[in-house]
Amino acid sequence: MDRLLFLLATGIARGAIFALFALALVLIWRAARIVNFSQGAMAVVATYVAFAVTAFTGSYWAGLASALVAGAVLGYVVDRGVMRFAPHDSPLAGVIIAIGVVMVLQSALGIAFGQQYRPMAAPFDQSPILIGGVPVFSPYDVFVLVVAVVVMAALALLFTRTSLGLQLRASAFAPEVSRLLGVRVSRMLTIGWMLAAAVGALAALLLVPTELGLSPHSADMLFVYAFTVAVVGGLDSPVGALVGGLIVGVAISLVTGYLGATVAPIAVLVLLVAVLLVRPGGIFSAREARVA
Amino acid sequence: MNTPTPRLRISGLTVAFGGLTALDDVSFDVARGETFALIGPNGAGKTTVFNAVCGLVRRASGSIDIDGRPAPATPMALVGRGVSRTLQGLGLFDSMTVLENVLVPLGLGTAGGRSLGETDAILAATDQLAALGLAADAARPVASLPYPERKRVALARALVTQPQLLLLDEPAGGLGSDDITDLAAIVRGIAAAGCSVLVVEHHMDFVMSLADRIVVLDFGRVIASGTPAEVQADPRVEEAYLGVEPAA
Numbered sequence: 136m137d138r139l140l141f142l143l144a145t146g147i148a149r150g151a152i153f154a155l156f157a158l159a160l161v162l163i164w165r166a167a168r169i170v171n172f173s174q175g176a177m178a179v180v181a182t183y184v185a186f187a188v189t190a191f192t193g194s195y196w197a198g199l200a201s202a203l204v205a206g207a208v209l210g211y212v213v214d215r216g217v218m219r220f221a222p223h224d225s226p227l228a229g230v231i232i233a234i235g236v237v238m239v240l241q242s243a244l245g246i247a248f249g250q251q252y253r254p255m256a257a258p259f260d261q262s263p264i265l266i267g268g269v270p271v272f273s274p275y276d277v278f279v280l281v282v283a284v285v286v287m288a289a290l291a292l293l294f295t296r297t298s299l300g301l302q303l304r305a306s307a308f309a310p311e312v313s314r315l316l317g318v319r320v321s322r323m324l325t326i327g328w329m330l331a332a333a334v335g336a337l338a339a340l341l342l343v344p345t346e347l348g349l350s351p352h353s354a355d356m357l358f359v360y361a362f363t364v365a366v367v368g369g370l371d372s373p374v375g376a377l378v379g380g381l382i383v384g385v386a387i388s389l390v391t392g393y394l395g396a397t398v399a400p401i402a403v404l405v406l407l408v409a410v411l412l413v414r415p416g417g418i419f420s421a422r423e424a425r426v427a
Numbered sequence: 428m429n430t431p432t433p434r435l436r437i438s439g440l441t442v443a444f445g446g447l448t449a450l451d452d453v454s455f456d457v458a459r460g461e462t463f464a465l466i467g468p469n470g471a472g473k474t475t476v477f478n479a480v481c482g483l484v485r486r487a488s489g490s491i492d493i494d495g496r497p498a499p500a501t502p503m504a505l506v507g508r509g510v511s512r513t514l515q516g517l518g519l520f521d522s523m524t525v526l527e528n529v530l531v532p533l534g535l536g537t538a539g540g541r542s543l544g545e546t547d548a549i550l551a552a553t554d555q556l557a558a559l560g561l562a563a564d565a566a567r568p569v570a571s572l573p574y575p576e577r578k579r580v581a582l583a584r585a586l587v588t589q590p591q592l593l594l595l596d597e598p599a600g601g602l603g604s605d606d607i608t609d610l611a612a613i614v615r616g617i618a619a620a621g622c623s624v625l626v627v628e629h630h631m632d633f634v635m636s637l638a639d640r641i642v643v644l645d646f647g648r649v650i651a652s653g654t655p656a657e658v659q660a661d662p663r664v665e666e667a668y669l670g671v672e673p674a675a
Contacts, residue, residue, distance in 0.1 A: 298545055302534040312518040316532040317506030
């Protein structure tokens, strides 16, 4: 029972990171109808920036802030510099361009920093706290959960309580109609990319200290898991990203704990196939279709 | 005496899609406070006129002036110049509430040329909904409303920026006779307040009772124009609609 509680707690903390990263994928999908395969590589670039800033200043928080800024800037550059030129009539074009961006970014990081893993310090202890003799969340897990909840609440407020959020939603679901209403759709698309890239960068920054360390491929598995989360939850659904993240995080933790780490990716694949067979649009897929 | 500058002046407008000429040398003026109708059989080019005004289609030739100045090239700038439009389909954001739908155009930050803060925008949207009898529905998901009310939401969304030129694309489509009567009264009120209204509509009773002047399009060309009585008496209009050769 103790082991189960520990695995559940670990899974929830890990799932929160998956949920954040999946949310970044959902934001791009809703805005541009592109599955951003370059999200992981972009997030790793921002994490390297955080790594360098932390090394230079000695402050984790300065590194965290710089990762958010670097993520947003990279989102701007990828949208305006690359994705904007993708032909709109070919759904595959955005995906292929994104894969090209992955190759460019990972190669550039490899040339600049090498392929070795660089350990990243966490701002809080990663040893589980004992509650009633049962090891549960570590202080770092609590930090991750708080960050995830704050970011999701902030995004929810942005999208439901602000004029900017309203225009982001309008642009995402009916760009042509929005344009006729005077909404700066192109600007909203770029803001969507910047938001998503910053959230993705944050997720990678939260994950790396719990893994082997930072390398150009640090976010590869994160992308695979988060993509599964997004598909399981529904690519159109931020709520789906949250719930899907927790489901996948807990599933991976339980499978890893009881069956071994090598079985975890297979379990994720089984989950993905099962959801696609039963509900291809995802568990929380939006009923409304995007217009125009 | 100087002739007042028309709100909208379309001169020699020609639009082609590949080898198909959708509009051929179309010209007309819409005066301030005038209700002006564009009619014609399906495919005559009525909505293409709207799309040309809104900068959604490229002109092969001709000019479009709003208040004596060339129409801007982008829809966003057009809204800033006091032009609003409804769509043939409702074009509402089904995942939003009624109030949110009406707030979307106010993200531009202006109404009637006045800058708006977020609170002002909500007040303006709420007032507009109240003016069209939708105040009680403000918080409801727009998809939950009956069709006639959703039509009014689309109208409220077009009016909330206090336009000087309102383009209505088939506003009576899908409405019953009572709703059409109500709509006609609303449009008369809009025009009486000084807003020019350019309406595309198939419902002839609605058009004839409402429009000050009418242009009839067929295969992209103006085949008749004038007051409702003049247009109704024109044999070319009957031919276009019914395929009947005019009497020699």
